[in-house]
Amino acid sequence: MADSQLEGPRLTASEALTAWLEHLAHERRLAPNTLEAYGRIGRLYLAFLEQHRGGPQGLADLGTVTAAEVRGHLAERRSGDHPLAARSISQTLSAIRAFHGFLDRRCATPAPQLTLVRGPRIKPSLPRPVSEDQARGLLQETDADPDAEAWEAARDRAVLTLLYGCGLRISEGLSLLRSDAPLPETLRIVGKGGKTRLAPVLPAVREAVDGYLALQPFPLSPGDALFRARRGGPLGPRQVQAMVQRLRGRLGLPASATPHALRHSFATHLLGAGADLRSIQELLGHASLSTTQKYTAVDARRLLDAYSAAHPRG
Numbered sequence: 001m002a003d004s005q006l007e008g009p010r011l012t013a014s015e016a017l018t019a020w021l022e023h024l025a026h027e028r029r030l031a032p033n034t035l036e037a038y039g040r041i042g043r044l045y046l047a048f049l050e051q052h053r054g055g056p057q058g059l060a061d062l063g064t065v066t067a068a069e070v071r072g073h074l075a076e077r078r079s080g081d082h083p084l085a086a087r088s089i090s091q092t093l094s095a096i097r098a099f100h101g102f103l104d105r106r107c108a109t110p111a112p113q114l115t116l117v118r119g120p121r122i123k124p125s126l127p128r129p130v131s132e133d134q135a136r137g138l139l140q141e142t143d144a145d146p147d148a149e150a151w152e153a154a155r156d157r158a159v160l161t162l163l164y165g166c167g168l169r170i171s172e173g174l175s176l177l178r179s180d181a182p183l184p185e186t187l188r189i190v191g192k193g194g195k196t197r198l199a200p201v202l203p204a205v206r207e208a209v210d211g212y213l214a215l216q217p218f219p220l221s222p223g224d225a226l227f228r229a230r231r232g233g234p235l236g237p238r239q240v241q242a243m244v245q246r247l248r249g250r251l252g253l254p255a256s257a258t259p260h261a262l263r264h265s266f267a268t269h270l271l272g273a274g275a276d277l278r279s280i281q282e283l284l285g286h287a288s289l290s291t292t293q294k295y296t297a298v299d300a301r302r303l304l305d306a307y308s309a310a311h312p313r314g
Contacts, residue, residue, distance in 0.1 A: 013057035017042045020102045029194035041095040048073040063109040067116035070096065086120040093119045128256040129265035135164055141247045151215035152230065156243050158212040159227055163259055165205040167266035167283050170237045170259050179222035183209055191285040199283060
């Protein structure tokens with residue numbers, strides 16, 4: 001939607017939301033899952049305003065939104081059959097502010113009362129990595145699954161080795177194509193927001209992927225997804241999550257041992273081995289160093305735990 005159309009006096013609230021989502025998709029290049037979440041938040045927000053105000057809203061109406069109305073919408077999201085937790089409420093408010101910020105910049109329609117709305121206080125949570133022994137146990141346990149064929153066990157080991165050895169998100173690992181293998185010494189990964197980074201590939205990662213390719217039974221063209229499900233379709237994130245859930249159950253690991261925990265472990269173990277924060281930031285693809293700095297607290301806590309366990313008076 002062109003900027004001239006955004007300035008039209010007859011622009012509806014729904015059209016304004018569509019323009020914002022197109023901006024996020026084409027200019028900000030947000031991930032599809034993020035766009036879907038923002039679209040859902042926006043539609044629920046506009047539906048609340050229509051119900052509260054008794055009819056469809058236009059662009060000018062969005063500029064008159066009051067702090068009480070936004071608080072009322074957030075209170076509604078906290079209740080009902082599927083109430084949102086404090087973190088989700090905070091994310092909802094952040095999305096609403098981003099939407100109105102777009103309307104202010106592109107449509108000259110500010111909503112000044114939004115500055116009066118405060119989100120819930122959220123205690124910062126630290127990443128919850130698995131230990132090196134636990135990570136090694138997850139990788140080895142893939143070979144002990146009695147219900148998996150040999151090629152599936154090799155696939156599971158390759159996926160987990162990739163996530164742990166390269167610090168990838170699930171979506172990034174599953175986005176690899178057949179043409180990407182055999183893996184090069186460095187992978188070019190497109191992460192959140194379309195940001196590209198380089199991920200060095202360890203020999204163990206390359207060997208695990210080669211082992212999977214030697215066993216997997218499906219004919220793959222260069223543009224096909226590298227990792228395949230049991231019936232031949234692309235392997236999905238939920239299948240990887242379910243696989244790790246089975247593995248951690250057999251190993252007695254906590255629920256925090258997830259595929260994403262392997263990415264946290266990648267960063268924490270590198271930090272413990274002496275890597276600097278800037279390098280870890282680049283390897284993980286974090287936009288802000290403050291995000292990466294959380295791992296220093298994790299590593300410090302791990303060292304204190306080890307000290308307490310080993311000290312005679314601990």
